[in-house]
Amino acid sequence: MERRTSWWRLLFGDQGCKKVTAMTERLAGIVCSLSLFATALYGQEAKLQRLHVAWSTIGGTTSSLWVAKEADLFAKHGLDVQLILILASTKAASSILAGDVDLGLIGSTAPVLARLAGGDLVVIANTTTYAIFSLMTQPDITQIQQLKGKILGVVRFGSVSDIGLRHALRNHNLDPTRDVQLLQIGGIGEMLAAMKAASIHGGLLPPPLSLDAKRLGFRELMDPDKVNLRFSQSHLSVRQAYVKEHPETIRRFMRALVEGIHLLKTNKEFSLKILKKYTKVDDPAALEETYKIFALKYLPPAPYPTEESVRTILDLVSSSQPKAKAANPREFIDPTFVRELDESGLIKSLYR
Numbered sequence: 001m002e003r004r005t006s007w008w009r010l011l012f013g014d015q016g017c018k019k020v021t022a023m024t025e026r027l028a029g030i031v032c033s034l035s036l037f038a039t040a041l042y043g044q045e046a047k048l049q050r051l052h053v054a055w056s057t058i059g060g061t062t063s064s065l066w067v068a069k070e071a072d073l074f075a076k077h078g079l080d081v082q083l084i085l086i087l088a089s090t091k092a093a094s095s096i097l098a099g100d101v102d103l104g105l106i107g108s109t110a111p112v113l114a115r116l117a118g119g120d121l122v123v124i125a126n127t128t129t130y131a132i133f134s135l136m137t138q139p140d141i142t143q144i145q146q147l148k149g150k151i152l153g154v155v156r157f158g159s160v161s162d163i164g165l166r167h168a169l170r171n172h173n174l175d176p177t178r179d180v181q182l183l184q185i186g187g188i189g190e191m192l193a194a195m196k197a198a199s200i201h202g203g204l205l206p207p208p209l210s211l212d213a214k215r216l217g218f219r220e221l222m223d224p225d226k227v228n229l230r231f232s233q234s235h236l237s238v239r240q241a242y243v244k245e246h247p248e249t250i251r252r253f254m255r256a257l258v259e260g261i262h263l264l265k266t267n268k269e270f271s272l273k274i275l276k277k278y279t280k281v282d283d284p285a286a287l288e289e290t291y292k293i294f295a296l297k298y299l300p301p302a303p304y305p306t307e308e309s310v311r312t313i314l315d316l317v318s319s320s321q322p323k324a325k326a327a328n329p330r331e332f333i334d335p336t337f338v339r340e341l342d343e344s345g346l347i348k349s350l351y352r
Helices: 002-047 060-070 089-098 109-116 160-171 188-196 209-215 240-245 247-266 268-279 284-298 307-317 322-326 336-343 346-350
Strands: 049-055 079-085 103-107 121-126 134-137 151-154 181-184 202-205 219-222 234-239
Touching (some): 049 089, 060 247, 109 234, 121 247, 160 307, 209 284, 247 336
Parallel strands (some): 151 181
Antiparallel strands (some): 103 234, 121 234
């Protein structure tokens, strides 16, 4: 030790030696602080609760979920949310029931059908007041009656694209079981690809894919008003058993989601980037229109699940689902968590 001190004194002198010693102590303090900071960060990450969340629609109806994820709002509330794309809402509902995912923002008809079949799925939030779809067709189809004998695509039987299409056809005096052929495609993006390949003559598409289809030359045979789907496009669904076992997890998730809705509505630039990332649509006009439709027009700040939405779906499926006629819409929803946030004043405070 004495020899080492002598070398320091030869190099720096007595004063220099003191300065070097002080500097060493400061460096040691910095290293210690950084170590403690890293440990704290690690501890924070370690405390995040992993949550697997399914989503099934590539469109504006899922945008609040995407924004909440990309803005780290779930992490803010102690959740490590892993978003899992399951293109068919009926498959997503089955995954929730099987416990493969914890909850899901999925096509609204799937959880209703699953509950009719005996599952314990319950809807805890809606992200739109209406299902926004256009019936897009090949350009040579100019009238609805020309759909007779044609092949129309649906994601899967029982999905919103299927039940909504059947509803729209019946409203225009076409029988979906006799006048057209319905073909399961497997995904909304795949629907547009099938139209490009001329494998199908048309199908229901949500923005921004419907707007992308217009740009490619396909015809909007029915706009959303004519399709007239007066029920929520997506339902945030979870097993009742999970709600009973993990109510605080659901509360934290819902707090992050309503903050995501607020961010979507108030930060257009960020939201457009997220829409582009998840929809893979590059057309600025299509993204802008999607933003206006979903963020500003149809997305409520308080995303209450509604009996009206479920009742409409039950009416639409009653011809093929006998249990739907006697079902009580109230048993399909649980507005508890949105109501708590609303009545606490948290949602209103976000918009002040």
